[in-house]
Amino acid sequence: xxxxxxxxxxxxxxxxxxxxxxxxxxxxxxxxxxxxxxxxxxxxxxxxxxxxxxxxxxxxxxxxxxxxxxxxxxxxxxxxxxxxxxxxxxxxxxxxxxxxxxxxxxxxxxxxxxxxxxxxxxxxxxxxxxxxxxxxxxxxxxxxxxxxxxxxxxxxxxxxxxxxxxxxxxxxxxxxxxxxxxxxxxxxxxxxxxxxxxxxxxxxxxxxxxxxxxxxxxxxxxxxxxxxxxxxxxxxxxxxxxxxxxxxxxxxxxxx
Amino acid sequence: xxxxxxxxxxxxxxxxxxxxxxxxxxxxxxxxxxxxxxxxxxxxxxxxxxxxxxxxxxxxxxxxxxxxxxxxxxxxxxxxxxxxxxxxxxxxxxxxxxxxxxxxxxxxxxxxxxxxxxxxxxxxxxxxxxxxxxxxxxxxxxxxxxxxxxxxxxxxxxxxxxxxxxxxxxxxxxxxxxxxxxxxxxxxxxxxxxxxxxxxxxxxxxxxxxxxxxxxxxxxxxxxxxxxxxxxxxxxxxxxxxxxxxxxxxxxxxxxxxxxxxxxxxxxxxxxxxxxxxxxxxxxxxx
Numbered sequence: 001x002x003x004x005x006x007x008x009x010x011x012x013x014x015x016x017x018x019x020x021x022x023x024x025x026x027x028x029x030x031x032x033x034x035x036x037x038x039x040x041x042x043x044x045x046x047x048x049x050x051x052x053x054x055x056x057x058x059x060x061x062x063x064x065x066x067x068x069x070x071x072x073x074x075x076x077x078x079x080x081x082x083x084x085x086x087x088x089x090x091x092x093x094x095x096x097x098x099x100x101x102x103x104x105x106x107x108x109x110x111x112x113x114x115x116x117x118x119x120x121x122x123x124x125x126x127x128x129x130x131x132x133x134x135x136x137x138x139x140x141x142x143x144x145x146x147x148x149x150x151x152x153x154x155x156x157x158x159x160x161x162x163x164x165x166x167x168x169x170x171x172x173x174x175x176x177x178x179x180x181x182x183x184x185x186x187x188x189x190x191x192x193x194x195x196x197x198x199x200x201x202x203x204x205x206x207x208x209x210x211x212x213x214x215x216x217x218x219x220x221x222x223x224x225x226x227x228x229x230x231x232x233x234x235x236x237x238x239x240x241x242x243x244x245x246x247x248x249x250x251x252x253x254x255x256x
Numbered sequence: 257x258x259x260x261x262x263x264x265x266x267x268x269x270x271x272x273x274x275x276x277x278x279x280x281x282x283x284x285x286x287x288x289x290x291x292x293x294x295x296x297x298x299x300x301x302x303x304x305x306x307x308x309x310x311x312x313x314x315x316x317x318x319x320x321x322x323x324x325x326x327x328x329x330x331x332x333x334x335x336x337x338x339x340x341x342x343x344x345x346x347x348x349x350x351x352x353x354x355x356x357x358x359x360x361x362x363x364x365x366x367x368x369x370x371x372x373x374x375x376x377x378x379x380x381x382x383x384x385x386x387x388x389x390x391x392x393x394x395x396x397x398x399x400x401x402x403x404x405x406x407x408x409x410x411x412x413x414x415x416x417x418x419x420x421x422x423x424x425x426x427x428x429x430x431x432x433x434x435x436x437x438x439x440x441x442x443x444x445x446x447x448x449x450x451x452x453x454x455x456x457x458x459x460x461x462x463x464x465x466x467x468x469x470x471x472x473x474x475x476x477x478x479x480x481x482x483x484x485x486x487x488x489x490x491x492x493x494x495x496x497x498x499x500x501x502x503x504x505x506x507x508x509x510x511x512x513x514x515x516x517x518x519x520x521x522x523x524x525x526x527x528x529x530x531x532x533x534x535x536x537x538x539x540x541x542x543x
Contacts, residue, residue, distance in 0.1 A: 007347050011359075014344045017417065018366050021377035024387065025369065028380060037379070037386045063370075077276065084269045096273065099281055105467070105529075106522055107474040109495050113502060113515050114284030117291060120301070137280045169262040198367040200481055201495070205502070215370045222485055226376060234373050241368040 022238065029231035046232040053229055056217065060233055063197065063214040066128070070135035071193035077136060078143025078192075079185055083173060085144070086151040087159075100141040111138055112205035119206060126208035134206045135196045142195065143188030150184035151177070190245065197241070285519070291512035301508045310513035319497060319514075326493040329408070330476035333415040334423075337472045338465065340416075341423040346457075349431040360428065363421050375414050375485045382410050382486070410486040411493075415476045422475070423468040430464030466532040470525045477518070494518065 029047070033040035050056065085093065103111070115134045116126070124130055154177065162172045178185075200215045207216050218230060292310055297303040313319070348359040366374065381387045382404040389401040404410055434457065442452040458465075478495030494514070501511030 011344060011347055014340065014420075015362060018363070018420065020381065020387075021374045021417070022366055022369055024380050025373065025377045028377075037383045080269060081273055081276075084273055088266060088270065090270055092274070096277060099277065102526060103281065105470050105474070105526060107478045107495075107518070109478040109480075109498055110288075110515060110519055110522070111284075113498065113511065114288045115280075116502075117287050117508070117512075118279075118284040121287065133280065169265050194364055194367045198371050200370065200372045201479065204481075204499075215372045218370075218372055218376070219481060219484075222376065222481075230373070234369055238369050242365065245368075 025231050026235040026238070028228060029235040031228060031231075034228055046228045047236070049227075050229040050232045050236070056229065056233055059212050059214045059217040060237060062211060064237075066131055066135065066213055067193050067196040070132055070139060070196045071189045073132065073136045074139035074192040075143050075185060075189045078140035078188055079147050079181070081140065082144045082147035082151060082181075083177060085148060087169075087173075100144055103138065103141045104145075108138070108199065108201035109205075112202040115202070116205040126206060127211040130206045130208070131203060131211065131213070134202050135192075135199065138199070138202060139192035139195050142191045143185070146188040146191065147181050147184045150181045154180050186248075190248075288512045288515055288519075291508055292516045294509050296507050296509050298506075301506065310509040311517075313510045314513060314517060322492050322497055323494055326477050329412060329415065329493065330473050332412060333419060333476040334469050334473045336412075336416050337420050337423040338469065341420060341427055341468065342465075345424050345427040345431050349428055349434065356432070363424055367421070371418050372481055372485070375418060375482055378410070378414055378417065378486060379405060382413065405486065406488045408487065408491055411483045411491050414482040414486045415479065418479060418482060419472045419475055422471040426467035426471060427461065427464045429467075430461045434460060462532045463529070466525075466529045470522075470529060473525070474518075474522055 027039075030042050030044070031040055032043035032045070081096070084090075085096065111134070115130070115137065119126060119130045119133075158176050158180075159172050162176050167175070200219065203213055203216055204219065207213060214233075218226060221227075221230070291302055293306045293308070294302045295305060295307060295309075348356060351359065379386070383389075384401045384403070384405070386405070388404065389398075392398045393401065404413075438456050438460070439452050442456045443449075447455065477493060478498070480493060480495035480499050483491040483493050483496060498511055498514050498518075501507050501514065
């Protein structure tokens with residue numbers, strides 16, 4: 001019994017550690033002072049000042065748009081690669097498999113630097129396009145492995161009987177495989193969205209001034225001190241993403 | 257018999273894969289390797305002739321001391337994350353399926369607030385008037401507030417906090433599949449609980465442990481914004497040095513050389529990872 005209680009306490013303590021900074025951000029977004037550590041009473045003034053801070057709101061919207069775009073393109077790229085790895089045998093297949101885990105395990109700084117170098121050499125101006133391509137590169141392996149795991153559980157006879165009945169490759173993928181792997185595709189999208197939203201280092205290298213996303217804007221503010229309307233923005237964003245993800249999660253579950 | 261449209265599809269998809277991996281994965285890394293042997297150019301960043309001087313710059317004693325300090329920090333972070341994450345993950349992996357999904361979701365949720373912001377929030381906890389000092393004084397554990405913020409200790413706390421989920425997720429992937437019958441079998445064969453744990457469960461979860469350690473250790477060397485936000489002026493880590501070479505000093509070849517050294521170190525760790533067993537192999541998600 002005591003062991004059980006200790007176990008639950010331990011689990012709760014770890015979650016507490018993970019969530020305390022978020023709670024602090026949310027609590028201090030209502031703090032009636034720009035102090036980041038002393039409580040001066042409740043106010044909504046930071047939410048009001050947030051509404052007038054166009055550049056802050058715009059950078060948040062750019063972050064969200066980038067994450068949605070990068071998640072979508074990684075899902076497309078990652079799913080195509082997963083299906084190809086599953087259905088085809090080709091030269092370099094093992095290299096492709098191997099690179100997937102190397103990309104997932106390599107620290108962001110290695111990817112950020114190699115990508116910014118290729119963009120500069122190719123003369124692609126740093127901005128939305130370079131951010132999108134880079135985020136797609138570090139997210140797609142997570143989609144590929146998730147979809148591959150699901151494809152392994154798909155009965156191969158289904159595709160074969162499809163072929164026997166005269167379905168082309170495209171038909172087999174479109175009408176047999178895609179409906180079966182849809183939950184994994186969705187999970188991959190969510191994973192990519194999460195990774196993209198959380199990224200700092202790759203964006204730091206490949207981002208440009210004319211498409212300044214939220215983490216970079218905040219990073220440039222760290223030296224001078226961050227105004228509490230950033231807390232307000234983060235609290236609002238947190239609730240917004242939470243609601244959207246929960247809704248889509250329920251939607252997908254209801255469909256299944 | 258392949259129909260011609262099928263053949264066309266196959267060709268198109270394979271070309272796409274080769275071009276994607278070629279341009280976005282292999283070319284960038286080869287470019288860094290090449291750059292590490294080139295010379296610095298004030299306008300074009302890189303120029304001939306080829307040389308090895310950039311690697312000689314790695315032996316600079318000042319850089320060496322930063323690297324050693326950073327390795328020490330990364331080692332402590334990894335060890336601490338493993339010690340916290342292993343029992344935690346072991347417990348949550350034993351819950352019923354629907355609860356496990358919820359527990360896992362709760363680990364992912366904090367990611368939706370960018371890690372830079374979450375690290376910034378740690379300031380309110382670690383500062384002199386912050387949450388932690390206030391509590392410690394209230395409980396009478398200390399009389400004077402502790403100097404926590406802008407120290408190496410704060411960077412360590414930030415790293416553990418930021419990277420803990422990256423230890424939990426790969427561990428979860430192996431512990432979730434753990435067959436409890438193995439434990440029973442071990443006990444039937446006379447192993448005590450401790451022996452069963454260290455000789456059955458730990459070896460089985462070794463791929464998850466190595467994957468988690470890699471996913472914590474390498475970022476702990478390179479997440480420069482954590483030391484920027486929470487550390488003192490001398491809390492620089494390997495990532496801060498690379499960042500400065502590229503962004504401040506604009507010496508790409510030396511930055512590339514440090515990056516290559518880091519990549520070689522990473523490949524060495526990956527080699528250990530593949531040797532640690534194939535139950536989490538290329539075809540399995542690591543989380």
